[in-house]
Amino acid sequence: MRPASADIIPRMHSRSLFTAFIAAVLLAGCTLFRGPPPPPPGPGGGESQGGTAQPGTAQPGNAQPAAPAPGTAAPNVPAAPTPAPAPAPRQFHLGSATSALVTQAHQQAASGDTAQAAATLERALRIEPDNPLVWIELGRVRLAENNPAQANAMGRKALALATGDPGAQSSAWHLIADALRARGDNGGAAEADRRAASLAPQ
Amino acid sequence: MLYLDHLVVKQFEGRRWTLPAQVYAAPLELYAGLPVTLPELEHELQRLHYRRADRPDHPGTYHLAGERVELALRPARFADETRPAQRLTITAGAKAIESLSDGTGQEVPVLRLEPLLIGSIFPIHGEDRIVLSPDEVPPLLPQALKAVEDRKFDTHHGVDPSAMLRAAWVNMRAGQIEQGGSTLTQQLVRSYFLSSRQTLSRKLREAVMAMALDAHFTKADLMNAYINEIFLAQDGDRAIHGFGLASQFYFGKPLSELELSELSLLVAVVRGPSYYDPRRHPERALARRNLVLKQMAEQGVISTADATAATHRPLGVTARPAGAYYPAYLDFVRRTLRRDYHEQDLTEAGLRIYTSLEPRAQDEAERALEHELARLDRQHKNHKEALEGAVVITSPQSGDVIAIVGGRDVGYDGFDRALDAHRSMGSLVKPFIYLTALESGRYNATTVVQDAPVDVKLANDKHWTPENFTHEVYGPVPVVRALAESLNLATVGVGLDLGLPKVADTLQRFGLPQPPVQVPAMLLGAVEVTPIEAAQLFNGLANGGFRNPLRAVRTVISADGKPLKAFPLEVTQVASPEVMYQLDRMLVLVMDHGTGRSAHALLPPQLVVAGKSGTSSDFRDSWFAGFSGSHLVVVWVGYDDNQPTGFTGSAGALPVWTRIMAGLGTSSWNAPMPESLVEVHIEYPTGLRAVPSCAADIVTVAVPADAAVPARPGCGLPEGASSTSAGLIDRVQQWLRSVVH
Numbered sequence: 001m002r003p004a005s006a007d008i009i010p011r012m013h014s015r016s017l018f019t020a021f022i023a024a025v026l027l028a029g030c031t032l033f034r035g036p037p038p039p040p041p042g043p044g045g046g047e048s049q050g051g052t053a054q055p056g057t058a059q060p061g062n063a064q065p066a067a068p069a070p071g072t073a074a075p076n077v078p079a080a081p082t083p084a085p086a087p088a089p090r091q092f093h094l095g096s097a098t099s100a101l102v103t104q105a106h107q108q109a110a111s112g113d114t115a116q117a118a119a120t121l122e123r124a125l126r127i128e129p130d131n132p133l134v135w136i137e138l139g140r141v142r143l144a145e146n147n148p149a150q151a152n153a154m155g156r157k158a159l160a161l162a163t164g165d166p167g168a169q170s171s172a173w174h175l176i177a178d179a180l181r182a183r184g185d186n187g188g189a190a191e192a193d194r195r196a197a198s199l200a201p202q
Numbered sequence: 203m204l205y206l207d208h209l210v211v212k213q214f215e216g217r218r219w220t221l222p223a224q225v226y227a228a229p230l231e232l233y234a235g236l237p238v239t240l241p242e243l244e245h246e247l248q249r250l251h252y253r254r255a256d257r258p259d260h261p262g263t264y265h266l267a268g269e270r271v272e273l274a275l276r277p278a279r280f281a282d283e284t285r286p287a288q289r290l291t292i293t294a295g296a297k298a299i300e301s302l303s304d305g306t307g308q309e310v311p312v313l314r315l316e317p318l319l320i321g322s323i324f325p326i327h328g329e330d331r332i333v334l335s336p337d338e339v340p341p342l343l344p345q346a347l348k349a350v351e352d353r354k355f356d357t358h359h360g361v362d363p364s365a366m367l368r369a370a371w372v373n374m375r376a377g378q379i380e381q382g383g384s385t386l387t388q389q390l391v392r393s394y395f396l397s398s399r400q401t402l403s404r405k406l407r408e409a410v411m412a413m414a415l416d417a418h419f420t421k422a423d424l425m426n427a428y429i430n431e432i433f434l435a436q437d438g439d440r441a442i443h444g445f446g447l448a449s450q451f452y453f454g455k456p457l458s459e460l461e462l463s464e465l466s467l468l469v470a471v472v473r474g475p476s477y478y479d480p481r482r483h484p485e486r487a488l489a490r491r492n493l494v495l496k497q498m499a500e501q502g503v504i505s506t507a508d509a510t511a512a513t514h515r516p517l518g519v520t521a522r523p524a525g526a527y528y529p530a531y532l533d534f535v536r537r538t539l540r541r542d543y544h545e546q547d548l549t550e551a552g553l554r555i556y557t558s559l560e561p562r563a564q565d566e567a568e569r570a571l572e573h574e575l576a577r578l579d580r581q582h583k584n585h586k587e588a589l590e591g592a593v594v595i596t597s598p599q600s601g602d603v604i605a606i607v608g609g610r611d612v613g614y615d616g617f618d619r620a621l622d623a624h625r626s627m628g629s630l631v632k633p634f635i636y637l638t639a640l641e642s643g644r645y646n647a648t649t650v651v652q653d654a655p656v657d658v659k660l661a662n663d664k665h666w667t668p669e670n671f672t673h674e675v676y677g678p679v680p681v682v683r684a685l686a687e688s689l690n691l692a693t694v695g696v697g698l699d700l701g702l703p704k705v706a707d708t709l710q711r712f713g714l715p716q717p718p719v720q721v722p723a724m725l726l727g728a729v730e731v732t733p734i735e736a737a738q739l740f741n742g743l744a745n746g747g748f749r750n751p752l753r754a755v756r757t758v759i760s761a762d763g764k765p766l767k768a769f770p771l772e773v774t775q776v777a778s779p780e781v782m783y784q785l786d787r788m789l790v791l792v793m794d795h796g797t798g799r800s801a802h803a804l805l806p807p808q809l810v811v812a813g814k815s816g817t818s819s820d821f822r823d824s825w826f827a828g829f830s831g832s833h834l835v836v837v838w839v840g841y842d843d844n845q846p847t848g849f850t851g852s853a854g855a856l857p858v859w860t861r862i863m864a865g866l867g868t869s870s871w872n873a874p875m876p877e878s879l880v881e882v883h884i885e886y887p888t889g890l891r892a893v894p895s896c897a898a899d900i901v902t903v904a905v906p907a908d909a910a911v912p913a914r915p916g917c918g919l920p921e922g923a924s925s926t927s928a929g930l931i932d933r934v935q936q937w938l939r940s941v942v943h
Binding site: 097157 | 231233234235281282311312597599600602746747748756757765768770771772773774775779831832872873874875876877
């Protein structure tokens, strides 16, 4: 039983597009987003967001702005010209269940039990597998376990999920930088640090 | 005598029952927001044999009050935590859990139900048991055993001469040995030290040894040993010993939760587990149970009123034995562990094994396979053999294998097709060819390739001239269409252009265990894989180009609760997110436009899924592998003797796949598009950029932002321009137009 998040998204038909667009804006305004609410969809409308398919943190409590499902735009959707505008910025956060588990993992790691911490974070990941913040937490534990290869891989995984969230992307690059440094790749680490800095909130 | 005394004491003191490893399913995590309805939640509780009660005072019971479930949780042991019994209140909304709180009203952010015991790893022809400590045994059980089997247990010295004389009298009259007259101690000796042959010398040995035991050990010790030792049922190769496992075997719940009528049945069965088998001989078992109740009342162990009330209760055994009913999954668990453990460790050391099995997904897969194969068989009445199939379900991001079905007879612990059927992967290979093509940088979804006759001269001077399934030739087609419609000639052309070693490398990167034989037929899937191997390959596609070793076992815990081995989550990036996203969007179009499109009739309308059919040569294998945001499902359908089925992947395996996906309550595939890609609308038959006003059949694909995608003439799009050239103003105007009309 997995949280269903984006599958409640309507298929866009031309007649309903405008209503859906308004709904998306309203929804975005009243979601549990921390930080600034996402700006309204660009001129491409709901359609242009189709590709970026806002994945939620899979926690149903953390509503995400409605976005059309990828690959289902045509043929009824009026073709806006490409390209899609830059994806709406968003900010991942942890749902309450995941947040409790991450706190527990921090305590376990602080008392030196990294294996338990990792097991607890795996529970969190099963609840929110698409949340890059949980992958970064697990990567940090791998680093503490002196496993920079897995720390790096989890940083990459987080990075792939964090598209559109500069804060999460920056954290993922920091993790990758630390992992590369632990492997003795100082050049790669410096480059990753540079990427992290360029994405960090000003 | 002295020797026997020594032997008995020595062995009994050092007694260590061989404890088969107990295997547990994944626990259900409860938290506010979990999309589960009240009836589904109740179903999960009943799966764990929680009982509805007016007041949930005892662990293992629950009470429904409107939207609220008041739950008395049993004590539970997890891999990382032991939790005492506790109260929990669950408030359910229409579609999801709204809140959880404990006995004091405090909010609980997340909590696991106890894991379901799904079986044990017992030695071949061996004993299976769960060992209980005295405090886990309800006090009524020893009293009942004494009342029925050995009234003088507390006072005799291991043997009961009066009972033996009585038995001897009966046996003499009958001319054969009919009655034992054995004390509990003698029964224990017989089960523990001796064969069960009924000879006089053996009876003598038994009596001497029983007296020795009695002299050296307390009655409480002997009673506890008896409760854990005695044989209570035979389940195929598995001998069920001890009341702890027997309770699970017959009632699916712990001994401490048994009602009087249920406990009496177990005591009744002691006398002859086969003769009084409550599943096979319910009348005999019922009569003996009622006799037991009567004797207990006579001995003052229970009141006559309670005995009478219990006499009117049904037997209450579950329809089928709990545990050991996921043989294909247990098979995978066993094989995983054999790499690290000796058989003896698994069958004797009392390990607890925590797995990723999700009973709900497993049940869904079993039902879907059985249902659809029966339907397909009816279409093929002339074939003498029944169709077979296999299913593997994973959670792509974690690599957890959550269900395995090894054949349509799911209770049969035999040929496990999910792990052992090596079959041609057929067109399941195509996504890996197009992935290789995207990686080369020379192809994208809109690239036009030639679906044209192929003639390859092989090393043996023979010619390889494959055909499309339709025996037609389609000419120039965009990549997205070649994949969606599984066009053989176009795919072979692309594969030959890339080179076989490149394609072979991609397959190995995604987890193909052996290097494939590099012949051109490899491009049409002349590569043998088992369903679990196909799942490993596709898991990487479902997980955005990250490979994780599929795992069934999460943790192994020793008998004394120490973690012995964990199989931690591991990921390895084997393809870039950019390439993966482009490919996965094309696999979504397989479902919307191509060989997977019949699935949408059964799936929730907004559910986004991606997948690929596979049909091997001569229709011998029908495959479908596809994924949502949270599940990968791989289905194989075929005949065991490798005869042609006449089904394509879409006709045979897809209906099974669809039924499973529809039943899983899964979430949409929803990966974020990497920033370096753009979406482009193209005319499906030609791959040209187009808008609905000028073309009928338009699909959306993702391509690199700098990819040049020619426009369809007459669409008012700048011809031959790159996909990024449309300006902001144009886009606003077009969007407004589209909203207005």
